[in-house]
Amino acid sequence: MHVRGACARRRRIATPQTQAQAQGQVVNCAAYADGCKVGDVAIPDISEVLKVEGQFVWIGLHEPSEELLRQIQQEFGLHDLAVEDAHNAHQRPKMEEYGDSLFIVLRTARPADDGPEFGETHVFVGPRYVVTVRHGPSTSYAELRTRCELRPHLLAKGPGFVLYAIMDFIVDQYFPIVDDFEERLEKLEEEIFDLTFDSTTTGRIYNLKRQLVTVKRAVSPLIDVCNRLVRFDMAFIPETARPYFRDVYDHVVRINESIDNLRELLTTALEANISLVSVQQNEVTKKLAAWAAILAVPTAIAGIYGMNFQHMPELRWQYGYGVVMGTIVAVCGVLYWRFRRAGWL
Amino acid sequence: MHVRGACARRRRIATPQTQAQAQGQVVNCAAYADGCKVGDVAIPDISEVLKVEGQFVWIGLHEPSEELLRQIQQEFGLHDLAVEDAHNAHQRPKMEEYGDSLFIVLRTARPADDGPEFGETHVFVGPRYVVTVRHGPSTSYAELRTRCELRPHLLAKGPGFVLYAIMDFIVDQYFPIVDDFEERLEKLEEEIFDLTFDSTTTGRIYNLKRQLVTVKRAVSPLIDVCNRLVRFDMAFIPETARPYFRDVYDHVVRINESIDNLRELLTTALEANISLVSVQQNEVTKKLAAWAAILAVPTAIAGIYGMNFQHMPELRWQYGYGVVMGTIVAVCGVLYWRFRRAGWL
């Protein structure tokens, strides 16, 4: 175990803010050694810092200008294509290997009023540096950085561990989103099976399906990324860091499985809905048919005795009216009773 | 063959209960040698016991406190991440390899009133120890331990055999659950094809599907786990133990196949249900149409002779009434006969 307070004494580099840092593009830029923060660093001073053996730099950028990215590129010798990708955003999650450095694209998610809101984080990792580039709506990594700094024995594992921490942080943000989806499915199920659904239910099922597809697209490529990181043979990802990436892998698989189950259940729910609508309509049609039959009887009989023939003996009978009314009631009663027994009413 | 009674003589370690054991977190903790129980062991005495060559320890925990887990961790040098997992539960079934030890997560199932109830068991296995950690509703392994102690020739194979016994025990609990599912499907089929279904049938189909998805999720990752155990090259899983894991593998595959079949049949049943509802409604609509047509005849004819025109010669005919009534009966009769022949009535 490390003594946490031990780090405090080591902070010593005082750095004047550069312009980009002042504009909020550089959220954070610090050097670390032996799991402890050495101090904040200005972008142009990075090469100076990296001369010290055992130090590495962790830079956090937010929607950086092309100019700033070019500066970072020159500092660490990043590949043209990766830098282009990092500038443009709208990539799918992936991992690219360029020489001894990695470029990783991740999609971040944040719950919003009507479903999750997506952002992107691009990570450049090399033996001596980690650069995160945030795009779109996403939570800052300041909190994560603080958490890492509180665990110097892990942070001492270098950029590999920082990469794990970032991936873990991003993947864990999908759990509340999946939980929210599950709740929404349960509400839909209640509506459907309590027969309180209406035409907006279908819309909400579709909407949930749509969001599931989007989350799936953000998460499922990570299975492959994590898999490769676990099997990866790179200097800056020490053997002891692999179980950590395996842990992230497990989380990704779990989220992925939940989404697949939700999709399957949603499909079934939609079918069940169609089935129930049919069953209901069947019942309505039966009721309609039964009442139509019952009500047609008095109409037909009364119609007959409403005819104006001169020679209709029944019309002159003393109890003709009573007999006809009785017949009507009897026939309707029998019909009602038979429909009831047949389950139509 | 071993003489079963031979073990009895060997029991000799008398152990004072520790606090955790008193609180029910440690359900059982015993040392074994040559297939025989040597005696119960208190957690702090484990290192003492392991000094004796050829002995191994089998500990059964139930929802242990973090403190107790940390103690166990130090005793056997378990990995941080595995211990965290074991404390948190809600993992998906998996197997992790940490150096020469294994961490296995299994989901247990127990039939309950409305579908199966799930728990979790985590197993740490090393060359000289087995630790099981139970979470949620699940059957105690006391019965299993007794059964193992009755087969000393197998128990002599060490922790590898204990792992097999636990997995076999857990997997076999899924068979009655699958049987119950099959019975429920058969009842649903009867309802559907005897045309006695109503709107709750769909709900029960959906419910069964939902539970199938959950069981599938608990069982299917075990295929991979068993597969790796069969192929695994580890000191504490002797060559002769592999057929046993292959046996567990077979059971898992069988359960998995049953679930897949049930899913496919359920999907077809739901579709058949929709189809039957349509067929039924078709018949109702035809009946409705036929009767509406038959009953519209007297209404229309009687309406005509109910008109008050002064010059309607038929009204004065002697047999006008009879002829009209005859016509009505004849037309209705012909219609009835034709609908009957067309299968509408």
Place this chain on the structure above:
Amino acid sequence: MHVRGACARRRRIATPQTQAQAQGQVVNCAAYADGCKVGDVAIPDISEVLKVEGQFVWIGLHEPSEELLRQIQQEFGLHDLAVEDAHNAHQRPKMEEYGDSLFIVLRTARPADDGPEFGETHVFVGPRYVVTVRHGPSTSYAELRTRCELRPHLLAKGPGFVLYAIMDFIVDQYFPIVDDFEERLEKLEEEIFDLTFDSTTTGRIYNLKRQLVTVKRAVSPLIDVCNRLVRFDMAFIPETARPYFRDVYDHVVRINESIDNLRELLTTALEANISLVSVQQNEVTKKLAAWAAILAVPTAIAGIYGMNFQHMPELRWQYGYGVVMGTIVAVCGVLYWRFRRAGWL
């Protein structure tokens, strides 16, 4: 080519029946050498027989007692787990390798009145023996044994060839079953597309699907079993026997494909059925609507002239009645003609 009669001279072992043989558990037990039957053997004499170089034993059991199985186990040194499986039945088709012996589980099928009837055959094969264990309803292998004995040049290939013969025999029993399925599908298609279906049609579609699923489950694991046998490197399966197993493999794949096609067609047939029911109902609804409209005309018009107002000039007209009747007929005629043209009638 071998001279078939050549075998006859070699039969010489006369064996007293043991108890199990008397009870019908041992259907057959004979020794073979150079493709010829040497003679029937009592179970306890097997070890004697195997002392002769080049001889092998083929035993046929039918639902044997545990005792008899244990006897066989000791004779050939079979594995505990395989013997347990052979006793319990209800296994899924599989192949297990235990040292230099194989344990194979196969599902047999026999056409019955309402779909196929399933049994199980377990085969133990070693370098010098074949043991078949039949469970449930299944055809005896006596006929197969006779057929093999008539082909001494093949039987001379030893237990490997006997295994092929058994598998071929079992797999070929699935062809008439698949043919029967195809006939039933054709009948269902006729019903559906000749529009003579009723609510039992759906039940029969479902039933066929259910049986397909069961047959699929019995057959599809054999693909893997045959595949491994073709690639298998075992002393008692000579290189020249492989094309034979490849032949069985081909048959299994063909049955499997037929089942998959049947499933797909059944699913489509069910959907087509739903579609046709809808089309039919549509036509009924249109007819209903058309006739309701046509018949509503006289009712409405006649109703109007049935009103009892004192001042209704038309009632007193000489030709009022004729004009109204003409109007009714004309309107109904126009309606009928328009509905006809629109294809509603």
Place this chain on the structure above:
Amino acid sequence: MHVRGACARRRRIATPQTQAQAQGQVVNCAAYADGCKVGDVAIPDISEVLKVEGQFVWIGLHEPSEELLRQIQQEFGLHDLAVEDAHNAHQRPKMEEYGDSLFIVLRTARPADDGPEFGETHVFVGPRYVVTVRHGPSTSYAELRTRCELRPHLLAKGPGFVLYAIMDFIVDQYFPIVDDFEERLEKLEEEIFDLTFDSTTTGRIYNLKRQLVTVKRAVSPLIDVCNRLVRFDMAFIPETARPYFRDVYDHVVRINESIDNLRELLTTALEANISLVSVQQNEVTKKLAAWAAILAVPTAIAGIYGMNFQHMPELRWQYGYGVVMGTIVAVCGVLYWRFRRAGWL
């Protein structure tokens, strides 16, 4: 480039016809050397011909008798199982390797009035021979043979090239069939989306699906066959022949893809059909409901004034009749206008 006429001079073997050739079982049997036909050969003379170095024989059989096949078998040393297959037909497309010879089963297709008609061609290929066995309705390979003889530089590549030519010829026959399917789908689409479908449309969709399944079954195993031929290392398939098999492979994949697309579109078309039937029925139901409501108004009002109460003041009013008729017209008008606006009429 070869001079085509150069071959003509080489033909010199004059062969008396054998009985089988006379009966039409042997369609063709010729020897080739250096890409040129040497002459027709009688079956019994084959061994003679093969003594000449660099010659190979190409035999075309049509539903041969078992006797003839046995003769061929002895000539080339073919495997028992392959010969049995070649005699029985009804195999699925496959390729078997027996020593240095290949046995290939192919399904041929020929357009007929109501969908394709299938035959089978079995090909035995060895270093010095090609034997084709045709079963069922299929085009003769005479035309193909002529085409090959016109390309001596390719024919000089030996039996491997002949095999390619046959496969290419057979596979290319599937293109017009797929084209025909596409046309039929387009006609079905027109019917469905122009709303001119009736209950036979579903039948034709199903029929097309059924034929697709059959063609798929004939073509898809060829992907694997071609793949293995491309990767195959056999003396009689020279390295330079591989691009040709890759070409066949491409065609098979293309046909296969077309079929898959057709299947997917057909499934969607069937669903679209169901959806459209529902939409149509919905419209009919709305119309029915609207007209029923409109026509119920005069019936109900007229019914009221048709009552025979002695004290109904309206009946005596001068303009009672006019007012009531006006009311009826007004109410019906309002209803009509509102239904129209709601899109029900």
Place this chain on the structure above:
Amino acid sequence: MHVRGACARRRRIATPQTQAQAQGQVVNCAAYADGCKVGDVAIPDISEVLKVEGQFVWIGLHEPSEELLRQIQQEFGLHDLAVEDAHNAHQRPKMEEYGDSLFIVLRTARPADDGPEFGETHVFVGPRYVVTVRHGPSTSYAELRTRCELRPHLLAKGPGFVLYAIMDFIVDQYFPIVDDFEERLEKLEEEIFDLTFDSTTTGRIYNLKRQLVTVKRAVSPLIDVCNRLVRFDMAFIPETARPYFRDVYDHVVRINESIDNLRELLTTALEANISLVSVQQNEVTKKLAAWAAILAVPTAIAGIYGMNFQHMPELRWQYGYGVVMGTIVAVCGVLYWRFRRAGWL
């Protein structure tokens, strides 16, 4: 960095136009060295140009005649089959390796009024040449050539880079098409869930599905092509070019994923549509049933008092008419209120 202007000085070859170039079959034919255009070249002079070390030729053809293709074939020693393919078009996207040259088939897409319009581009690439052959409606590569000439440091990588540029250019044309599909899906969703759909909606869903299938077929084979190019070991594709092909691969995967998602959503939308039609029809049927019941009441009651019996005491009551009318209104009111509460009206 290269100085762009540096290239200008190097242009020196002046070439007389050949006939094919005059006819527009040869769109462009130029030689390049060190990333700079050396000058336009006539087809017959190519061999001359290739004598200069380090130069390569980039030829752009448009629907070339067979004659021209043969000329090109002889110039570069292309394979017969590839040239045949290039002449015929209607290939599926693929990559073939012939010795040290590649033949690649790509499908191009261009947005048109009613969905995308497809063309084909075939590319021959060798160590010293790139030949593109355009078929059908497709954009000229003149613009692309200019863009490449502006990046001499990349063009200096030789034919491998030109291949990348062409593939990137073609693949990027699919993005606006996918965007258009997404917009059309959104419009369809609006129609469906705002309940403004009619029978053309289904037609448009189907149409979109059909186009998706076609685009999928054009794009998905490229995944495999790019994959092989990334892993490919060929002299003219330098190690440094691989990240570029990986970039194309990423784009293809992204387009492919978008299409899969669109397909899944379309399927769900069609099902949602069916479900909504049913829900709507259910509501219409309920309304119809409710109004039919309400309107049947006055008809039936009025019918009864319209009978002509001589002895109907109510007819003579002073307030008979009022009471009956009141009853009718009351019953109708109660019915209306109950239907309302049940949600039928």
